[in-house]
Amino acid sequence: RQGPRPGRHPDALNLRGAAMYRVCLVVIARNEAALIGRLLASVKPWVDDMLVLDTGSSDATPALAQAAGARVAHFAWCDDFSAARNAALDLAAADWHLVLDADEWLIGGGQALLELKQQRPDFVGSIELLDQFSDGQDRLAHARLSRLLPGHLRYAGRIHEQPQHRLPCRPLPVQIGHDGYLPERLQAKRGRNQALLLKALQSQPEDAYLHYQLGKDCSVYEDYAAAEASFARAAALCPGEMSWWPDLVARRLFGLKQLKRHDQGMDFAQTQLDRCAQSPDFFFALGDLLLDCAADLPDQAPGLLPLIEDAWLRCLEIGERPDLSGAVAGRGSHLAAHNLALVLEGTGRAEQAVALRLRFALAA
Incomplete structure (x- = not known):
């Protein structure tokens, strides 16, 4: 009789009789040579595997990721974050997937990642994201995001993609830093998200969440008139109590102040x-x-x-x-x-x- 598969073994037993599940960090990245090492070094002690899917770097990102202990694969970028995420998840093939980006890193909670090796992957784990940004002073914003996924889950959405599931969600004591909103990082990716959001809205014009995200993107780049148009549309379409609603309200009030x-x-x-x-x-x-x-x-x-x-x-x-x-x-x-x-x-x-x-x- 064949033994369990080496990559994924939902009910595998170790010699002590306790279920053991594999945990893999899953990253998509392009031209992140300055950051990829920080992420991988922070997570490596706590996971079984690391998979970096390079989406077309012209710098040393793939070599640096490999040197840091990650498996590296390549993907032809097609303006679709879900397609890239799902390709990376297919290659990772673990019981648990920790999904992070190159401009993020583990601040705390490594022990919770270790404990996943003893937990059946029948729920989605949320992590606390600490966003660093600047409005003339250094600020910190909080978010809770579903980033610890059972191995079979996949994403949908061209941008600001979301894992598709009906599993219970459980907050885990894992803290992740993120500095992608600092001014120099924002300028490097200016226009990228807006183009993808507009493309997504062509096929989903009544999606309140996409209008909210477009408003956020316009606001970040201080185009407050465009932000207000998107926030107003999101408010008109919002189907009910959404977790992002208070953030939309606060951002909209700030934009209306800027517009006088x-x-x-x-x-x-x-x-x-x-x-x-x-x-x-x-x-x-x-x-x-x-x-x-x-x-x-x-x-x-x-x-x-x-x-x-x-x-x-x-x-x-x-x-x-x-x-x-x-x-x-x-x-x-x-x-x-x-x-x-x-x-x-x-x-x-x-x-x-x-x-x-x-x-x-x-x-x-």
């Missing part, structure tokens, strides 16, 4: 008070929009200042919510406290401002 469309922003925010009641990012963006309006229209400032103060107080009451997709670290704590302290100082409450700054300096 304060009244439209306030009207939209009014409709979201219940839906985003537990999002500090929503109230932070609302306070920011109201402050910008007060600066532009000084005669309205006395009436707006209490609303601005209430918005940032609400941020502090809610606190940090890293579990919400797109949540920016600090908007439920020190960033909101800083803005609120400025309002307190400007309205003759210097002692309260000092106490607030001290409170959150100590908390930090």
Whole structure:
């Protein structure tokens, strides 16, 4: 009788009688020579295998990946992330697949990856993604993404692809860093995602998620008019409570502020008070929009200042919510406290401002 297959063995037993499952890092990459080593070095101690699918590099990415201990294969890029992801998953052929990109790396949670070797692949594991970005200051945004997949699962979607499944999802204590939104990285891939999103929308014009992602892409590159058009379309099409909704709302309010469309922003925010009641990012963006309006229209400032103060107080009451997709670290704590302290100082409450700054300096 034949023994279990060496690559995938769903019910294989080791000598101690415990099920053993193989875990493989799966990466698609092109021209990532500067980053691929960081990713592979961070993950290698915790997995059984690493597969890098090169999609047409003209630099040393394949050689560096191989030197770092990864299996390397090649794929002809066809403007379809799912096609590339699925080709890589086919080649990886493990029981568990950890799907990451070259501009990501493991920060913490290696032990949870090791423990997958003893866990049947009958659920999807989500990881915490920590996005580094810059808006004049270094910031950190949080997201939870399904990146630990049972071996049989595959992706759908030309861009911002999603694994297709009906399995239960389980949050795992795995933290992944991501710095692809830093300015120099953004410029290197400017226009790429937008072209793919527009192509995807040609065949799926009623897909709210694609319109949301197009709005994000336009906003990142400071095309706020185009972002607003996409966010408005996504809002009109949104089928219900989506995990990305509070992020859309906060981004849309920021864009409307940049466009000086304060009244439209306030009207939209009014409709979201219940839906985003537990999002500090929503109230932070609302306070920011109201402050910008007060600066532009000084005669309205006395009436707006209490609303601005209430918005940032609400941020502090809610606190940090890293579990919400797109949540920016600090908007439920020190960033909101800083803005609120400025309002307190400007309205003759210097002692309260000092106490607030001290409170959150100590908390930090």
